[in-house]
Amino acid sequence: MANTTTPSGVQVQPVSGFIGAEIGGVDLSTPLPDAQVADLRAALLKWKVIFFRGQHIDHAAQVAFTARFGEVTYAHPHEDEPIPDFPQLLPIDRSRYEKRNGLRRASYENRWHTDVTAAINPPAGSILRAVNVPSFGGDTTWTNLVAAYEGLPAPLRALADGLKAEHRFGARARYPADSALAKRLAANPLVSIHPVVRVHPETGERALFVNPGFTSHLLDVSPSQSDQLLDLFFEQVTKPAYTTRFRWHNGDIAFWDNRATAHLAPQDLDHLDVARVLYRTTITGDVPVGPDGFRSQSVEGAFFGVAEPEALKQYKAQKPARETALV
Template structure:
C-alpha cells in the first residue's frame, strides 16, 4: 500500500490496495487512518464486477446505510445508488436529474445521525468536466477570527430537508419520507470524534435557522461563513479516473459536483453512504 498526498489542503491517493479482496485487520486499520487523517481518500484502479462487490468493499471503511430517498437506488439494492449525467439511464430505470449535487453541501445533515462518509465508484468518466470539489472545514474553522469562533461555538442550526434560502430545489419526497425527517438541530461547529478537531458544519441546502438569531442575522451569518469557506485555499478538486473509489468525511468537509461534461459523453458512478453518529456540539 502506497499513500501520496493529492494536494496541500487535503486528500490522499492510495495505490496497491484491491478492495475486492479480503483485507487483514492491519490493512483495514491503515486505510481507515488514511481516510480520517486526509478527509478525502482515493483508491485507484478498482474493478468491482457488481454493486454487491462495491458494497462489500465499502464495508472496510464503515457500515453502509440506506439513503433517505430511494429514487436513485439500483434495482434490487438497498444501499447502492447511481449518479449519472444522463437525463434517462436504463441501468437506473428512471429519470435522473442532471444537476444533482451542484451546490456545496454535506450529505443528509437534516437527520439525527448523518452519514460519516460517502463513497463513489467511477465507472464511466468523461474526458473533461464532472470533477468533485471539496472544502476542508477544519481549515476553514481554524482560519476564522477568534471573535467569530467565540460567537459561533456552542450554537446550533436547524437543518431541514430544503431550506427556504436553498439555492436549488431538492428531489420530491413522499409523505412517509417527509414525516421521517422533519428537521433536526445540528452544531454550527462540530467536533469530529475520530480526531477531536473542530470543523464548521454547514449545508446551504438545509440550514433554516441559527439558534438565538433573527432571520436576517441568520442569513447574514451563514452567508459570511459560506463565503469564507469557499476560498480556493481550503479546496481540493478531484479529477476522476475510471476505477477510482473516492471516500470523504462528511463530518469535516463540504463537497459539490461540477458541470462542463460534453453531452456526447457520460459520467456514471455508484454511491454508498456509511453510518455516522449524532454530531457533537463544540464549545
C-alpha cells in the first residue's frame, strides 16, 4: 500500500483501501513516453480510478491522452449538440443540462451508475477533466465492483455468476414525455442484456456488473425476486468500504476503468446556484462476458464507438424542424 515510483517516473499514491490512487510525475500537456503509458495502465487496472492534480490541458490534449489507451468514442449516444471540432467531448455542464432538459440538477445521471451500460459494449474507460468547478461541494464518488463481488458470501457469488440483467437508459427514471431528453431516448433506444458478473478482459477479475442507473431487471426470475436481488446487489456495490470520494479543483483529471467501477455524481449542488463544467472522453469497450461464457446481447441499438448510430444522425438532422415546432 506504500507510495511507489515506477522506473518511468510515474508516482502512485493510493487514496483508500480498495480503490483510487493519485498520480504524480507526469505532464499530460505533452505526449507521454510509452513506458509511462504502460505504468498508468497498470495503476488503473490495480486501483480502478486514478487522479491527476493540476493538469491544465485543452480539448485536443485530452483527446490525445485518451487515445493512448484505446479508440476514443464520440461524445455520447444521446448527445445531439457536439462541441465544434471535438465530437469526442461530452460537456458535463449543469447550466447546459438544465437548459436543454428542463431538469434542475447537476449531472446527466444522478444515481450510482457505470457509463453507458445500455450499450452492448459499454466504454472501457472514461476520462473527466475539470475546467470550472465550485470552491466547495461537487465531489464525485467511485466504487470498486471487483471488491463488491469478492465481498459477497460464496453462495451469493455462485448465484450472481449465472444471472443476466437488462440495462437501458431511463431504467429507473421517468422523464416527461414531451421533454427533450425523453425524445432523444425514444429516437435512439439502447437496451442490452449483460451478465450480472463480468469477467474483466485484462485482469480476469470478476466484477458485480449492475448499477442503479441503468439496470432495469434480472432475467429468468420473477419481478419480486428481481427487485429483491437487485436491491441486495445495489447495496453491496455502494458500501462505503469499497468507495473513494474525490474533491475536484480546476485542472484535475479522473480516469476510471468503466469495466470495474460505478460512480456517483455530486449530490449536494442541485439547490446551489454555482457553475460546474467538466469534459468527458470515453474509450470504446468490448462486449462483456460472464463466468459461464455468456456474451452480452443487444436488444436495441448499435455499438458505441467512433461512428454514430444512424438513429442519432437522423435525430440531429431533424433538429431545426424540432426547434421550429417548439416555438
